[in-house]
Structure formats: C-alpha cells, structure tokens
Amino acid sequence: MKQYYSENKERFLEELFEILRIPSISSSTAHKDDMFRCAEKLTELLKAAGADKADVYPTDGHPVVYGEKIIDPSLKTILIYGHYDVQPVDPIELWHSDPFQPEIRNEAIYARGANDDKGQLFMHIKAFEYIVQKGLQRHNIKFILEGEEEIGSPSLAKWAQEHKEMLKCDIMLVSDTTMIGEKTPSINCGMRGLSYMEIEVDGPNKDLHSGHYGGAVVNPLNALCTIVDRLIDADGRITIKGFYDDVVELSTEDRAMLARAPFDAKEYNEFLDIDDVNGEKGYSTPERTGIRPSLDVNGIWGGFTGEGAKTVLPSKAFAKISMRLVPNQDWKKISQLFEEHIKTITPKGVRVKVTTHHGGNGFLIPISSDAYKAAAKAVGEVYGIEPVPSRGGGSIPVLAEMQQILGVDPLLIGFGLERDTIHSPNESYLLSQFEKGMESIALFYKYY
C-alpha cells in the first residue's frame, strides 16, 4: 500500500479535497443539497475504487451511501461504517483558513472534516481501491456511509433495519476515533453505553418566600441535592439497586493488558488543573473511565440564578443525569432501575418525575477475537510498536444500535489524534496518520 500511495498521493489528496470542499453540515437545513452532493460524490469514488455497486439511499433525513464488492458469499464480510456529515464551523473567526478550502500546512490537512470523518472514511475507500486493484481482495467488502452522525443518527437505525439482509457482515470496521498517540498506537476495543435521564423535583405549587416558608416546606433544590448525593456512596459506587448486576468484572489478565496504555497521573491532573481525581474505589483512572460504569450530573438548575440575591424557595428543581454503562449492561434496564431507585431515595415532602432522554448499549471486541488480533498485527507492523488495547469512555449510540440490528461487533480502528481538534476550529489530520491508517487497513485485510 505504501508504494501505491506514493504513486497516487496527488490524486488521492485531490479526491479527498473534493469531498472536503462540500460543506455537508448535517445540523443545518441550508446544506440539504450539499448532503446529496457529497453522497453522490462518494458513490462515484466507491465505484471508481472498484465497488460493483454504490448508491445513494434516501432516508427520513439525510441520505445513506451504500456500496459493496461481493466476491464470494461464503467468505467473511467486512462492513465499513463512516459518516460524511460534519460539525458546524462556528466560531468561524478562529479558523486560520477557510474550513471548506482544505490546505496542507505543517504536514497536516486543515479543513472541517479533515479527520472527522471524511478523512478517516476516505482511507477506507483508498485501502479498498488498493486491495481491489492489486487483486488482493479475500473478503466481501461493504460500505455504509451516513450523513447524520453529528446530529445523533436519527434515521440510520430504521434504514438499517429495513436493509438488514443487504448489510449482513461478520465484522463492522470503523475509523472515527483517536489513538493514544503516534508513538503509542492503540485500538479501541470497547465503548461505554449511555443512559441519559432527567429528574424534576416538584415541591410547592408556586415559588415561595424563603423567609415565610423556609424550614418547614421541603425545598426542591435541597431535596434534589440530597437525591443526587445519595446516588453515589463513599466508595464511589453507584447505589442504584441492581446497577452492577450485569457488569462483567475484567480478568486480572485483561486489566493488566489495558494497564499497558501509558498514563501519567500528574500530567492528567495538570492538564485539567485539578488537585486530585476520585472515583470508584479499587480502580485506576483509565479503568474508571474505560471499563467501569459512571454517573454524572450533566446539568442542574432551579430557583433564582441571576445576579444578586432573591430569597425564593422554588417550586421546582431539575437535573440531567447520565450514566456511562459497560458492555453487557442494558441501557433500558438501567434507565428503569434508575427511575425506581430515584423514587425510593426522594425525601418526603416533594414529588419526583423521572424521564429517559435516550441511551445506547456499550460494546466490546474481545482482545482474543480474530478481528482484534488482525487489527493489532496490522497496526503493529505499520507503527513498529505493538498497539495497546484501549477502552473508550464515551459512547457512539449509533454503533450500539447497529450492533443490535446486525448482531456483530464494531472494531474501532481510529487514526485521529487529540491534536486534530475535531468539532473545533482548525480541524486537521496529519498526513502521516492518513498514510499509516491506509496501510494499517490494507494489512488488516491481509491478517483478518
């Protein structure tokens, strides 16, 4: 692949830049036509790379691109997921170049989508082209490229359900994440799930004067704080009854493997300007954010929040609370347990309403799986260092949904770096990572 890239580098970049020039911002209706234009362009690229078919499929929202090259139904099938929509570009004044006029500076591509996810999905198209052109294809290869990832993928699950047969595969391959560093290549073998809830605490039917009622009427704000405080115990464990029932404890071996990822506690604290971390007793920081569930208040509000002072005992108090789940925890079950638990810990004198916003399950590719092993071998060969397995603390709910629909695990082989500042101004993607990514993907086909 290395040679193929050096022979075709100019063409590759020009093709990528053509896609990057299309402002496919999914959150803005003004860009509806751009979404179609981008989708059309991708089908052309897939066909040019060697796909037997590649089409734009309408959905309830932005279109899905699907392409494939089936060589033998009895062979293993790899489904590549990517998304061609991008984040908005505000604040535009902080960009050093036009976000939709890609340019190369300091050995990196600068543009909105340079990494997330146009740059990364493009590596897959080109690795596919290489495999096909060189007669190296040993799997059936399918592409599904959506246009709504940045807005929560509202249409994909339904569409995938309707095209389940067409999407059948043995493994889902995704490059939409980062690795720890250029010198510490890593493969993300799991993501946490999510259950996002909202609590409303109702007290008196109107805002009261805290002087006249304070001390006797239960204050929804105080009650809310009590509820939140009761959700986590002194050992950092979530107190919801049954919460840990489905959590699979990792083996000592697995924990040792994950602990190989470099972690500098001092640097971490300095980066965040915190005195110390804290969390579930008995686990390290990377474990707390990777392999253990967590619970966070994401927002809280109620009463008088303006400047100055108002002595109100408010009628209502609100909090948004989300839980990060680990594979095997079912987010719907957890949401239910949360709701039941909240009711049991609400102080007397107030009522509580619990709403589920949304959620998704976590997923996990075992380090012992063929797919992980192939990816590790490929990445190791390209980087000259064995990659470390990592566990993403975040959630990609659409992948959890796809996993449920298709019954296969996604493998997250991402080549982004923290420095790429995706979602922010001056998004970039290092040419070296772009190249190594393509090489790694091409080798994955060899070793899987």
Next chain:
Amino acid sequence: MKQYYSENKERFLEELFEILRIPSISSSTAHKDDMFRCAEKLTELLKAAGADKADVYPTDGHPVVYGEKIIDPSLKTILIYGHYDVQPVDPIELWHSDPFQPEIRNEAIYARGANDDKGQLFMHIKAFEYIVQKGLQRHNIKFILEGEEEIGSPSLAKWAQEHKEMLKCDIMLVSDTTMIGEKTPSINCGMRGLSYMEIEVDGPNKDLHSGHYGGAVVNPLNALCTIVDRLIDADGRITIKGFYDDVVELSTEDRAMLARAPFDAKEYNEFLDIDDVNGEKGYSTPERTGIRPSLDVNGIWGGFTGEGAKTVLPSKAFAKISMRLVPNQDWKKISQLFEEHIKTITPKGVRVKVTTHHGGNGFLIPISSDAYKAAAKAVGEVYGIEPVPSRGGGSIPVLAEMQQILGVDPLLIGFGLERDTIHSPNESYLLSQFEKGMESIALFYKYY
C-alpha cells in the same frame, strides 16, 4: 378616633388617593421626579397633621422624609418608620383598574401602594393628626419615611447614622406587614435575620466530555449536591459548626403563647399542594418558620440546562444559599461559620469559593415589653379579640440595621391581609382594616 375618622373620612381618602396617584416606583430611574413629588407631598401632610417640622432630606438615592413633634424631651419618643416607594406594576394587563388611579370597590381601596406601604403609613399620619388635634399627645412623635424599601434600602442606614441624634427614640413603630386575619388579629413581635451566600465549585479548567472523564474526574455538580446535602442532617438540623451557639431556646411559656396563633396543617399543605412538610425535629411548622433558623438553596445552576441532552462534565457549579437567623444570631458571624464549614465538607478533587451577598440580624420585641403590651391592648380593644403574638419568618434587613444604629427594637403592628396581594396586580387594602388600623394606633398612644 372612630368618630374623628367618620367626620373626616372623605378628606382622609382624598389625601391618601393623592399620594397613591404618584407613581413612586423606586426601581425605575424614570420615576425619579415622582419620588421627590411624593416626598414633598408627605411633608405637607405631616405639617398639616401637626408636625412642628417636616422636611425632604436628600440621600445618595431617593430622598428621606423626616418630621417630628417634640413636646417634652423627658417623655418617651416614638419613631414611626414607613416607606413611600412602591413596587413596579407589571404585568400591567392583569390589573382591573389603573394602578395609579385609586378606586374603591367592594369596600377596599385598589391601587399600587394601597397597602404597601402608602396606605399603612398614612394611617400613622392620621392617627398622629387625631392625637395632636384632640390634645392627646403624651409622647414625642417622629416620622421617618424612606423611598427605597422596595429596592433594599441602600441609602437609609448611612443617612440614619448621620442623623442618629435626631432619630433618637424609645421604640420604632412600623406598619408594613400583615396580620393573620381579620378575626385573628396578630402582632408581629420578631423577624428572622438573614445571611445570603453564594458557592462556586470549581472542577476541571474546562467543560469535559462526560464519557471520556466521567468516573475519574470529580464532577462539580455532583460535588455541589454533596456539599448542600451535608448542610442539613437527618433531624433537619443545620450542621454548620457553632451555628446554634447563639440561638436562644424559647421558654415553654413563650412557645405556648405563640402556639395560640391558629394553624391548620391540612389547609397549609393543600394551599401549597404538598404531601407533607418537614424540618427541624421537635418543632411545629410555625416554629420552624418563625422561631427557628433555617437554610435554603435559593438557586442552583451549572452544566447543560437547555432542551435535550449534552454529555458534559462541567467545569463549574453554583448555588445561592441563604440562612434565616433568629434574634441573637449575628449574621456576619454565621456567614463566617458557613464559609469555614463549606471548606471542611467539600469533596476532594474540587475547589470551592464562598461569597457573602448580604444579610441582616433578626430582632424581637419581648411579649412582656411595655410596647408589645400596649399594642396588644390597643388591637384587642379595636378587634374585640386579644391579638396573638406572631413571629415573621422573613427579614426586613433595613429594620435590623435601624435597630443596630438606634439601639431600639421595632414593633411591627401591621394591618395588611394576605388577600391584599401586595407586589402583585390589583393590590388592595380593606377600608375596615384601614379604619381599625388607625384606631389601634391611636389607642397605642393611649396605652404606651
């Protein structure tokens, strides 16, 4: 007085209406001239009633009206406090008549300020007129009428300090509160003090993705809830070290006296639409709001509070927290104790900043005092029922300040009723209360 009122009723009302027609809204700079006009008018009324002198005194804000009739420096001196400024009138569309065109409907005066406090202070001017005209004056009588009560009296304390000698008195008399009911006359013999604080909890130096950091980085919102929860124990007692040190326990006798005020728990809960009350163990609802200190969160905010969901682990969290204090608790000392305590209960991993907004001390007129006894006798005679002593849970910080400057207690003999909806549209004042108020005040002069 009864007869004097019936002979002069028309004139009284016309004089009151003249003041009510002046839109003396202290919070709006557009009404600066109206404030002066109202102050001028009041000096005229005081002089016409019999004051030896009555003047408009400029302050850093709206002017103060001061008038007096000194008959013998060796006699006791009564200082009457009132305020001639009013609340804004929004939402104006809910008024059934022009707030500044007073009218009488259903035996009540309707206008902004009809009760609070123009109507109530006017009773004092007329009772004074009666006493003077009928040769019944047995005390030196002083009036101080300010124009900034509704905006927190920012200028009065300084002015009073500068005119301390002129304001010297034995008792401060104030009609700016309500009584329990027409059939349950009450005299407010104490108000709670106030300490209003703000807490800022600082976590990481930027908002973080809760998926990537949740579980390890201490979340300021969760930490804030823990702090708040730790402020009150399971028995409803405030946990701040030293908080109760200066709280004077009421005698069984005093508690029995206060318990005479009618209180219907069922009605109370129904009025507020709450299932139950809760508070400090061992005290009744009226005690919890009247004679015991309390702590309330008045506002809380942080993180994502918009519609939908955002998985943020925010950098900061905020709460406004106020404490109602009882007489003998010093609000500055309590604010200090609060700050020290917060620092000891803040979870590790976050930092906390504590700010004092403002405060004031509570005050208390003993039921056994001459002033209380005279007021009780007067009110009892007019209403035909012995009034009950009540304790206001709220705070009038300016009176606490005046008490400190002048060294005398304020007696709150208010004739407003809950139905008057002061501060709201269609503020009113029952003619019967207006009349009984004047009679009670006139009798107070007789019995004090």
